Amino acid sequence: MVTSDNKTADTDEKIFIGKGEQTAWLTLALANRHGLVTGATGTGKTVSLQIMAEGFARAGVPVFAADIKGDLSGISEVGEAKDFILKRAGEMGLDFQPDQFSTVFWDVFGEQGHPVRATVTEMGPLLLSRMLDLNDVQEGVLNVAFRVADENGLTLIDMKDLRALLDAIAPVAKKAAAADDDPDDNEELKAALRKAAQSYGNVSKATVGTIQRQLLVLENQGAAKFFGEPALTLKDFMKTDSDGRGVVNILVADKLMQSPRLYATFLLWMLSELFEELPEAGDLAKPKLVFFFDEAHLLFDDAPDALMDKIEQVVRLIRSKGVGVYFVTQNPIDVPDKVLAQLGGRVQHALRAFTPRDQKAVKAAAQTFRPNPKLDTARVIMELGKGEALLSFLEGGGTPTMVERVMIRPPTARIGPITPEERKAIMSKSPFKGKYDTAIDAESAYEMLQKRVADTAAPADGQGDGSGGGVLGQIGSIVGTIFGTNVKRGRLSTGQVIARDVTRSVTNKVIGGVVADLGKSVGGSLGSSVGRALVRGALGGLLRR
Structure with a gap:
């Protein structure tokens, strides 16, 4: 929420996001009402995502986030007190303290993180x-x-x-x-x-x-590497470290993004599995897990109506399981209205409007906020500088606050990607080392069908099974044995x-x-x-x- 409180440190109840005329807070008890982070390329979406992830982890909430360009990996290393960071922190009255967060890397291809598999x-x-x-x-x-x-x-299985x-x-x-x-x-x-x-x-x-x-x-x-065993146990995402902080799970998605449909379907599968597996939780003091869905427009591109209905249902109902979902994309119009209506929080970075179509998109983005009489929201969206954003989160009653223009706080962990050596060191200490790294080829449909065909070969080639031979014998062999054995x-x-x-x-x-x-x-x-x-x-x- 946004208050006039001048305190600029996270508490047990809320996360400090940034400051303008007023201080912007995200209330943990309302964080499972989902949210949206939007803005043009290079305007600071990834930094906003990082400071939100840091805030959740600091509060003991596990985080899952897809890392498209590798920039989010820096959350695993101690931040640096650079001049521009100290300047921004000082302007907010924030005492900058470098920090780092327990991180587990995952990778569908098993190259830069633990393999992620499903059957x-x-x-x-x-x-x-x-x-x-x-x-x-x-x-x-x-x-x-x-x-x-x-x-x-x-x-x-595979x-x-x-x-x-x-x-x-x-x-x-x-x-x-x-x-x-x-x-x-x-x-x-x-x-x-x-x-x-x-x-x-x-x-x-x-x-x-x-x-x-x-x-x-x-x-x-x-995709063949994705299907198999050992299959991912989604509860492994919901861990805290020895200090009680939430573990940040990062899906390395730079290569995965080369197959956009695979990327979008994979993340949708994860959401559906979380919905299926987690029990009802009701209203909690803080979420069980927060899920950041980067390049969210890929989820909705060319999706059939039946699938769109299911996506809307999951987004609407998964909050009762204690899961908050935050979509990250360039423009709010990338998200269908019936899904957008379920998103309680808004972080809008700058949009550029050089064409009539761009101007229409800016107006549409402005209309997603609760108006503030002090701001011309559509005009401000085009004027925002790097690191600035328009914010609106939910108040205590569950209603959105009026839109405010704020400067996003600087992250306490490193900004930017880590080195391959640093990634290797983190993975060597991972609590899941060895659990998923080696694929298992268990007996499944392929082996079972081969065995049943082999079992039917002798009677089919010999004197038959007394069913009439010819086509009848073949059907008896295929249907009666392959699909008919208990x-x-x-x-x-x-x-x-x-x-x-x-x-x-x-x-x-x-x-x-x-x-x-x-x-x-x-x-x-x-x-x-x-x-x-x-x-x-x-x-x-x-x-x-």
């Missing part, structure tokens, strides 16, 4: 479809694949598991449909096969081929991890019941678990309410 099952079909840029039909096929995997205990599953499903529809023309089959069997053809009717070889090509593109971008569910079944909303009509068909009928006719064994309909959703159990 394909945890990512889910909707987020994976966005990552792969699939159309509706292709997304429906991916939903079918996830459904078959869950109902048959096929654990999807990309080769998903490839193997798609390869196994594709022939089933084609062979089931072809069997209907076999004159040697009886009518009861043909009826069962027609049901199979209907269930797998959209799983064409061409569609599967397209998905496989998109998977290859994703692999070429390095197996113990993997340690991380889709149903246990996350309840997901079925977003496309193709997935509304209960594949388990159809395949069960087929399995009875051709000798396959499906067991009681097949036919159980699961509810899948993009962002955690939002629809289980």
Whole structure:
């Protein structure tokens, strides 16, 4: 909040952000109401992000932040009392004390931080479809694949598991449909096969081929390193150090940003997992975790309406889990109105308006603030100097304060990137050293499918299984054995991890019941678990309410 208090030091209840005519404070009890940091390149967004991260860490709140250019890494090293820093601190009446903060570095590619991994099952079909840029039909096929995997205990851990599953499903529809023309089959069997053809009717070889090509593109971008085990335990982000300060978790994202869709989907997955895993917390004296989402516009670019609805729901509801989300981008208009309405705090650095379109953007940015009769907000936005910002945070009643022009306080840790040697030294002392650094290739869908195909090879090539041979024998082999064997569910079944909303009509068909009928006719064994309909959703159990 903004008060007339002249005290310029963080307290147990609030963080000192900056000072103008009045002192600007961020109240910790309201920090889970989210916020927005905006401004043109080079106007000080990263420094504002750093001083907020320092304030939260100092108050014992763990922080997660994506570091696009490497500048935020300096928070791990002691700051320097340079002349311009001392001058700014003196103008605010601030006694500058250099500091540093416990930091853990993470990197999807495992090059400049601990590897970050998730299983394909945890990512889910909707987020994976966005990552792969699939159309509706292709997304429906991916939903079918996830459904078959869950109902048959096929654990999807890495990309080769998903490839193997798609390869196994594709022939089933084609062979089931072809069997209907076999004159040697009886009518009861043909009826069962027609049901199979209907269930797998959209799983064409061409569609599967397209998905496989998109998977290859994703692999070429390095995403194969993201899918696997050991999977990230998100509670590892929520740690404090021996002094009771919050640990600052930095995602090294310079290379990840070369694949913007992967970057945005990855951070969205993290938010959804936090929402799913954390219990309800109500109103807390301070957040459990603060999440800074840099280059936030990438999250919303070309996002379908269904996904936008889920993003809005997560942003609205995750605050009750004690998590504050702060979006960082160039202009407030980068964020959709229904998400913008959920953001309680505003830090607006300078915007430049050289064209009519830029001027329109400035006016839109000014309209996101509660007006101050002393300020022409639109004009001031274009006049702000480096390190200055317009601020508005929430007051005690949860209402935004009037916009104020302030000078942002200087960070106490280093401004700018650290050296590779300094990063290496920090990682060598990390509490997670060795936990995530070595990938584990556990038995999963790929190995299980290979084994089941091998088990069926002998009867399929020999005297047959008494089901009529030809196409019928092939379907009995593929469906009855690969997708019809009772197996113990993997340690991380889709149903246990996350309840997901079925977003496309193709997935509304209960594949388990159809395949069960087929399995009875051709000798396959499906067991009681097949036919159980699961509810899948993009962002955690939002629809289980």
